[in-house]
Amino acid sequence: MTIKLGVPSKGRLMEQTFDWFADRGLRLARTGAAREYAGAVEGVEGMELVLLSASEIPRELAAGRIHLGVTGSDLVRETLPDWQASVAELTPMGFGHADLILAVPVTWVDVDTLDDLDAAAAAFRARHGFRLRIATKYHRLVREHLRAHGVADYQLVDSQGATEGTIRNLTAEAVADITSTGETLRANHLKILQGPPIHCSQATLFAAKSASWTDCSAAMGLLSQRLGVILSSEVFANP
Amino acid sequence: MSRAEDIAADLLARMLDAGAARVTPDILQPAETLLDLYGEDIRARAYVTHDPALGEMMLRPDFTVPVVQAHMAGGAEPARYAYAGPVFRKQSASRAREYLQVGYEVFARDMAAQADAEVFALFARLLQAYGLRPVTGDMGLITAAVAGLSTTDRRRAALLRHVWRPKRFRALLERMRGQGPLATERAALIERLRAAPAEALMADAGPHLGLRSEEEIAERIVALLEDADTAPIPEGQAQALEVLLQLAAPARDALAQMRAMGWEAITPALDRLEARLGALDDKGINTETLPFEASFGRTNMEYYDGFVFGFIARDDMPPVASGGRYDALTAVLGQGRAIPAVGGVIRPDLLAQLEGAQ
Numbered sequence: 272m273t274i275k276l277g278v279p280s281k282g283r284l285m286e287q288t289f290d291w292f293a294d295r296g297l298r299l300a301r302t303g304a305a306r307e308y309a310g311a312v313e314g315v316e317g318m319e320l321v322l323l324s325a326s327e328i329p330r331e332l333a334a335g336r337i338h339l340g341v342t343g344s345d346l347v348r349e350t351l352p353d354w355q356a357s358v359a360e361l362t363p364m365g366f367g368h369a370d371l372i373l374a375v376p377v378t379w380v381d382v383d384t385l386d387d388l389d390a391a392a393a394a395f396r397a398r399h400g401f402r403l404r405i406a407t408k409y410h411r412l413v414r415e416h417l418r419a420h421g422v423a424d425y426q427l428v429d430s431q432g433a434t435e436g437t438i439r440n441l442t443a444e445a446v447a448d449i450t451s452t453g454e455t456l457r458a459n460h461l462k463i464l465q466g467p468p469i470h471c472s473q474a475t476l477f478a479a480k481s482a483s484w485t486d487c488s489a490a491m492g493l494l495s496q497r498l499g500v501i502l503s504s505e506v507f508a509n510p
Numbered sequence: 511m512s513r514a515e516d517i518a519a520d521l522l523a524r525m526l527d528a529g530a531a532r533v534t535p536d537i538l539q540p541a542e543t544l545l546d547l548y549g550e551d552i553r554a555r556a557y558v559t560h561d562p563a564l565g566e567m568m569l570r571p572d573f574t575v576p577v578v579q580a581h582m583a584g585g586a587e588p589a590r591y592a593y594a595g596p597v598f599r600k601q602s603a604s605r606a607r608e609y610l611q612v613g614y615e616v617f618a619r620d621m622a623a624q625a626d627a628e629v630f631a632l633f634a635r636l637l638q639a640y641g642l643r644p645v646t647g648d649m650g651l652i653t654a655a656v657a658g659l660s661t662t663d664r665r666r667a668a669l670l671r672h673v674w675r676p677k678r679f680r681a682l683l684e685r686m687r688g689q690g691p692l693a694t695e696r697a698a699l700i701e702r703l704r705a706a707p708a709e710a711l712m713a714d715a716g717p718h719l720g721l722r723s724e725e726e727i728a729e730r731i732v733a734l735l736e737d738a739d740t741a742p743i744p745e746g747q748a749q750a751l752e753v754l755l756q757l758a759a760p761a762r763d764a765l766a767q768m769r770a771m772g773w774e775a776i777t778p779a780l781d782r783l784e785a786r787l788g789a790l791d792d793k794g795i796n797t798e799t800l801p802f803e804a805s806f807g808r809t810n811m812e813y814y815d816g817f818v819f820g821f822i823a824r825d826d827m828p829p830v831a832s833g834g835r836y837d838a839l840t841a842v843l844g845q846g847r848a849i850p851a852v853g854g855v856i857r858p859d860l861l862a863q864l865e866g867a868q
């Protein structure tokens with residue numbers, strides 16, 4: 272049985288993933304032409320490299336079509352319902368850091384916290400006749416966060432890009448988006464709400480619980496040792 | 511036909527015998543009504559689809575809303591309705607996503623205690639063979655207690671808005687007692703807001719954008735500064751509210767304990783509870799042993815505002831049946847008109863499961 276490792280197919284995330292594995296004695300390499308999305312893992316018998324869009328890796332893991340995958344911890348939580356049932360988080364990789372945060376216009380001097388946002392949402396709904404709009408593409412994570420903190424009278428509106436612009440365009444009153452430096456937010460006259468971020472994301476190595484792990488114990492043993500992770504049947508048991 | 515469908519047909523027939531008229535709401539419901547009612551959380555729990563002409567639609571997550579709408583659009587009074595059919599909920603993998611509900615709803619004025627007792631006694635009779643544990647509660651007691659707190663209308667309204675979110679309710683109450691992390695955060699905010707006039711604070715912050723206007727922000731600042739000068743909710747009252755929220759005892763005993771608190775604000779609500787217990791006695795329910803939990807119904811029954819009840823088989827299973835009074839919902843959906851209403855639903859799939867386990 273070949274163990275399939277899914278890795279982001281382009282950009283800085285791919286390079287950093289290659290470096291991370293190289294530091295642990297596993298050389299990942301593209302095979303063939305530079306534009307071909309096929310690859311090899313040197314240093315482990317019976318392992319194959321699959322290059323995929325980072326956003327597709329959670330789904331491929333959940334379906335068990337790849338055994339291991341590197342993607343943002345935010346994408347797994349956002350994409351997969353009940354994510355812990357389908358994948359195991361093996362280890363954070365220390366790069367690709369980004370925080371999912373809530374931001375409001377800087378002139379909302381009366382709003383610092385979720386407690387304030389909730390009160391502002393109630394007043395907004397009473398005045399405007401509709402629920403305060405929060406633009407995001409992270410619907411599941413944001414909804415769960417607001418639910419856990421008891422925020423009401425809001426609605427999520429979908430925004431797949433240029434989310435910070437939605438407030439100026441009057442299609443949302445607040446945004447929930449990924450930021451690493453906060454520069455785009457500041458440039459758009461937005462401020463981050465106080466308190467811990469909705470999620471602190473980073474590139475993470477995941478294992479698929481539903482993939483077939485039979486007859487690959489040698490490779491699993493070697494991977495566990497090299498990567499400093501535990502790859503065993505306990506990892507794949509459902510919580 | 512599955513066993514659950516057989517049970518559903520039988521329950522529906524017995525509800526019709528009890529005097530109900532059958533209603534058959536559409537499976538596809540306009541999403542907007544449900545979203546405005548339940549908030550964004552319902553989107554995570556209901557299947558939303560799109561119709562080219564009608565916009566966002568939902569596979570009905572329950573029957574209550576369409577039944578109320580049908581009644582408000584021209585039902586006789588008093589009215590009794592029964593229905594049976596599938597509802598659809600997004601759930602974790604281990605729970606049913608599509609399951610049957612059989613329900614009974616009573617719309618009637620000036621007979622709240624009798625209507626409450628009628629619904630509960632009917633359910634108790636229909637479910638008699640299954641050996642379930644009944645639970646009752648009363649959201650009206652909690653709202654009466656909050657309405658009776660010695661504080662501002664604004665604070666009472668903020669608490670009432672979160673009655674169905676116990677964790678948030680507790681955090682708010684704590685802040686209004688001047689305690690806890692929210693009180694500390696609020697104190698820091700107030701200090702910043704007192705440093706300069708609202709206009710100056712906003713001008714310093716940067717250019718204003720968005721639909722929430724500077725006027726709205728200034729209004730909230732005024733409200734915040736007023737609130738900062740409000741005395742904390744008295745400790746005695748806050749503690750009495752905590753005691754009330756944690757009360758769990760047989761119904762008659764619970765009533766006596768709450769009477770003994772000597773809390774004037776909840777006396778009318780206690781009178782209503784006593785009237786309901788009397789009506790239940792008349793229907794042959796033993797209120798000396800009937801369990802009462804003051805906080806029952808606070809977590810997932812967002813539109814109930816009076817009597818609430820459930821029938822429970824096992825703690826690892828959702829309630830087999832649940833229901834309650836929802837007078838306020840009829841006002842929200844009735845566009846100015848309202849009628850007192852009480853009802854409940856039974857899940858035949860769970861009953862079939864219980865039979866199978868025997």
